[in-house]
Amino acid sequence: xxRVMVVDDHPMWREGxxxxxxxxGFEVVATAGDGGEAVRRAPAARxxxxxxxxxxxxxxxxxxxxRLLAADPSVRVLVLSAxxxxxxxxxxxxxxxxxxxxxxxxxxxxxxxxxxxxxxEAVFTPGLAGLVLGEFRRLSASPPTPAGPAAPRxxxxxxxxxxxxxxxxxxxxxxxxxxxxxxxxQNHVQNTLxxxxxHNRVELVRYAIEQGLDDELSAPEELR
Amino acid sequence: MGIETxxxxxxxxxxxxGLVYALAVYIRRYDExxxxxxxxxxxxxxxxxxxxxxxxxxxxxxxxxxxxxxxLSVAMATVVGTRFLDDVDRIxxxxxxxxxxxxxxxxxxxxxxxxxxxxxGAACAVGLADLVHxxxxxxxxxxxxxxxxxAGAVVxxxxxLARRGELALARALAVQAAGRERERLSRDIHDSVLQVLALVxxxxxxxxxxxxxxxxxxxxxxxALRALVSAAPETVDGELDLRALLxxxxxxxxxxxxPATPVVLAAARAREVAAAVGAALANxxxxxxxxxxxxxxxxxxxxxxxxxxxxxxxGFDHARLEAARVEGRLGVAAxxxxxxxxxxxxxxxxxxxxxxxxxxxxxPR
Numbered sequence: 049x050x051r052v053m054v055v056d057d058h059p060m061w062r063e064g065x066x067x068x069x070x071x072x073g074f075e076v077v078a079t080a081g082d083g084g085e086a087v088r089r090a091p092a093a094r095x096x097x098x099x100x101x102x103x104x105x106x107x108x109x110x111x112x113x114x115r116l117l118a119a120d121p122s123v124r125v126l127v128l129s130a131x132x133x134x135x136x137x138x139x140x141x142x143x144x145x146x147x148x149x150x151x152x153x154x155x156x157x158x159x160x161x162x163x164x165x166x167x168x169e170a171v172f173t174p175g176l177a178g179l180v181l182g183e184f185r186r187l188s189a190s191p192p193t194p195a196g197p198a199a200p201r202x203x204x205x206x207x208x209x210x211x212x213x214x215x216x217x218x219x220x221x222x223x224x225x226x227x228x229x230x231x232x233x234q235n236h237v238q239n240t241l242x243x244x245x246x247h248n249r250v251e252l253v254r255y256a257i258e259q260g261l262d263d264e265l266s267a268p269e270e271l272r
Numbered sequence: 273m274g275i276e277t278x279x280x281x282x283x284x285x286x287x288x289x290g291l292v293y294a295l296a297v298y299i300r301r302y303d304e305x306x307x308x309x310x311x312x313x314x315x316x317x318x319x320x321x322x323x324x325x326x327x328x329x330x331x332x333x334x335x336x337x338x339x340x341x342x343x344l345s346v347a348m349a350t351v352v353g354t355r356f357l358d359d360v361d362r363i364x365x366x367x368x369x370x371x372x373x374x375x376x377x378x379x380x381x382x383x384x385x386x387x388x389x390x391x392x393g394a395a396c397a398v399g400l401a402d403l404v405h406x407x408x409x410x411x412x413x414x415x416x417x418x419x420x421x422x423a424g425a426v427v428x429x430x431x432x433l434a435r436r437g438e439l440a441l442a443r444a445l446a447v448q449a450a451g452r453e454r455e456r457l458s459r460d461i462h463d464s465v466l467q468v469l470a471l472v473x474x475x476x477x478x479x480x481x482x483x484x485x486x487x488x489x490x491x492x493x494x495x496a497l498r499a500l501v502s503a504a505p506e507t508v509d510g511e512l513d514l515r516a517l518l519x520x521x522x523x524x525x526x527x528x529x530x531p532a533t534p535v536v537l538a539a540a541r542a543r544e545v546a547a548a549v550g551a552a553l554a555n556x557x558x559x560x561x562x563x564x565x566x567x568x569x570x571x572x573x574x575x576x577x578x579x580x581x582x583x584x585x586x587g588f589d590h591a592r593l594e595a596a597r598v599e600g601r602l603g604v605a606a607x608x609x610x611x612x613x614x615x616x617x618x619x620x621x622x623x624x625x626x627x628x629x630x631x632x633x634x635x636p637r
Contacts, residue, residue, distance in 0.1 A: 060467070064475070130467075130494075134530065134532040151467075151474070152470055152494065153474075155478055173527075174567050174569070175528075175529045178571075179530075181531070182530065182531020182532055182533065183531070185571065186531065211569065211580075214529045214569040215580055215582040215630070216567035216582060
């Protein structure tokens with residue numbers, strides 16, 4: 049049974065999600081009402097998947113994502129957030145979250161998303177695809193810094209796949225339209241996330257070196 | 273302290289300094305005057321008027337044209353009066369007027385109150401008084417008049433610029449304050465109302481039946497309320513974030529995807545693009561079937577913005593599309609194309625039976 053932790057500051061919502069997950073066959077090992085609590089409880093509860101809201105007291109959802117992944121890189125973070133929090137969603141994904149679902153999603157969609165997240169699959173909504181496309185456009189448009197790493201680029205195929213995801217096509221429909229396998233579609237989507245997260249880590253390390261913190265690279269959580 | 277208050281106060285300082293200077297000049301030369309006592313009386317009147325003007329101009333409602341006209345008349349009278357009090361030979365030799373620079377104060381007042389045209393007008397009036405005092409146009413008198421004209425024009429023009437600057441600053445501050453208030457509201461609403469509405473929406477849809485309808489309504493209200501509190505107001509220079517206009521279309525059957533950073537367009541262009549997208553979505557609602565959903569994708573390609581509207585409805589084949597175009601039945605599609613063409617952009621329409629329809633709008637910045 050997949051071990052899940054639910055982090056949301058709204059009690060009614062938190063209980064609702066936890067109940068849906070339990071009924072759906074998941075083991076809810078912990079819940080937390082704020083970011084600090086989530087970070088404290090995770091080591092003992094050892095969740096495989098953390099379902100996290102972005103607007104949290106004490107520590108933001110983005111910060112929770114960063115710290116959980118710094119403490120245990122094998123944990124999977126699924127952002128379950130209200131629509132319209134664009135910048136935060138993108139930050140969470142860059143920090144290592146592998147999925148995003150809006151709170152208006154149905155119970156079935158939630159259970160499916162947690163299942164896929166647990167299997168290591170990236171869960172993309174059209175909204176997240178739009179954000180990631182926009183971020184790659186922004187990165188390639190911003191002038192390259194001499195000391196910095198080259199901005200990551202999407203291949204034409206990856207862009208094509210992301211645009212189709214953003215236009216609401218399912219992986220199956222995309223596979224049919226591009227005459228590729230379902231697995232290949234998943235890989236393309238996963239690659240876009242990996243590139244973004246890798247670039248984010250490189251940027252963080254570069255920032256740390258610039259700030260003279262390179263001595264502390266052995267303790268990555270100190271960088272955050 | 274606003275610009276108005278500061279400038280009128282500065283004018284009072286100028287008037288007092290001008291009075292002191294006139295006194296200093298007169299004390300050295302009063303015995304050369306034809307009527308020294310008359311000169312003292314005029315200086316006394318000037319002192320009285322300086323005090324009166326200081327009080328009158330310090331109140332915003334006191335800065336009226338009748339007061340300014342009286343101010344100008346007093347100054348002109350002191351200049352012209354010098355001709356009758358001073359020795360004629362001294363005047364012919366180019367002696368200064370009794371008020372000296374004090375007479376320039378109303379020129380500045382006119383310029384402050386009414387901009388450069390009023391300043392230049394008042395400078396002409398005082399210049400005329402200078403001419404009457406001297407009796408003929410000499411080089412020093414001409415110099416004085418040119419200086420007065422310059423002072424009136426420059427102060428007047430600077431004042432209009434400063435006022436415009438102050439207005440822009442006030443507007444920018446108001447926009448900023450509104451933004452901060454919106455942020456606070458949206459935080460509060462996010463923490464309470466939106467969470468409950470989202471929950472009701474989800475539980476309702478699970479319960480089915482009549483509750484599902486209520487749930488759908490709650491979900492739509494959640495989106496509408498969120499769009500309302502997150503919609504950015506127009507920026508000071510008349511630009512709009514296209515994201516705010518497009519996310520307003522989101523409903524339970526319409527998903528809107530945008531970049532995380534603002535997609536800024538001139539306000540009028542942004543509204544036209546949003547209207548074209550609205551027309552495309554209306555087309556979906558009318559023709560794609562009841563169960564059809566739609567996805568709007570906004571992309572910022574630098575020199576142009578790209579908006580795609582896709583639905584998963586019935587769709588149609590190209591032959592039918594052409595037939596419809598010829599018959600003029602493509603009213604909505606034509607209105608989309610028209611709007612986009614007017615913006616210098618292009619529209620691509622793709623559809624196949626059972627595959628839904630996709631419209632892609634490309635609009636240059």
